[in-house]
Amino acid sequence: MDVNCIIIYDNTAQASVLFASESIHDVLGYTPEELTGHPGYRFTHPDEHEALALIHTANVNEQRMSSLTMYRSRHKNGTYVQTDVIIHYCYDSLITTTFIVHSQDCLKRRMRVNSADFAYFIQSDGTIQLNDSQEKTKHLRDFKDPWGKDKKLEKKTQEPRFCLILNRYTSNCTIxxxxxxxxxxxxxxFDCIGKSLYDFISPQDxxxxxxxxxLSKSNDLISKLRFHWITEENKLIYIEAVVSCTYDGLVMVSRLCPSFITE
Incomplete structure (x- = not known):
């Protein structure tokens, strides 16, 4: 597995860090406490801020379940390292898994890029390149600025979604x-902590x-799932989810599928 970690940002224009997992030290040299509360842009290359702001605006506007952006992150020692950042928009936050890029053309990296709904590559001059199969980057500038005067998301309908972080070192995926x-x-x-994810999944799934x-564990890619969630009252709720993997846990972001309730 590539060196990686989990970082959670808020959905404001500043994308402030809400949480960073312990492996952030292996990725960028910081402790989680040194990042928490600071704007995410502080830890990226200044030449890429405009491009990152455009992509962040698109992710928030579109509430994208999965996208990937390659950009330079600032290490605590003052150097910049290439990182692949998988972004899952989750209601009022952005849940990310960050990977150091050791090789531009390794198989795991290609699989990671191809499994994302959108993949952006920020060049050293600040321009944005997309996969050849995707639309041109000009569409990023077409999104309306969603930020109000306080630089927070203006009131709009947010699709209900939730995130679970699972213990990747257990076979039953403990929450x-x-x-x-x-x-x-x-x-x-709170009550679900320590329980297995499979306690809530229909046996048929x-x-x-x-x-x-x-597959996500072994290849560092984004897995896409659909399954029936079982409530305490044995009601089935049809769920769509994306899963990505880090040293510090599996990230699963989920939402309801259309016509989700089955009697």
């Missing part, structure tokens, strides 16, 4: 963190979910 919006599947964000999670 170690959950966001409040997990209430959309009638789950309490166990095999498929397990295979996709193992």
């Amino acid at each position: 170690v963190f959950a966001t409040k919006m997990c209430e959309i599947v009638e789950l309490n964000q 166990h095999e498929n979910v397990s295979k996709q999670i193992e």
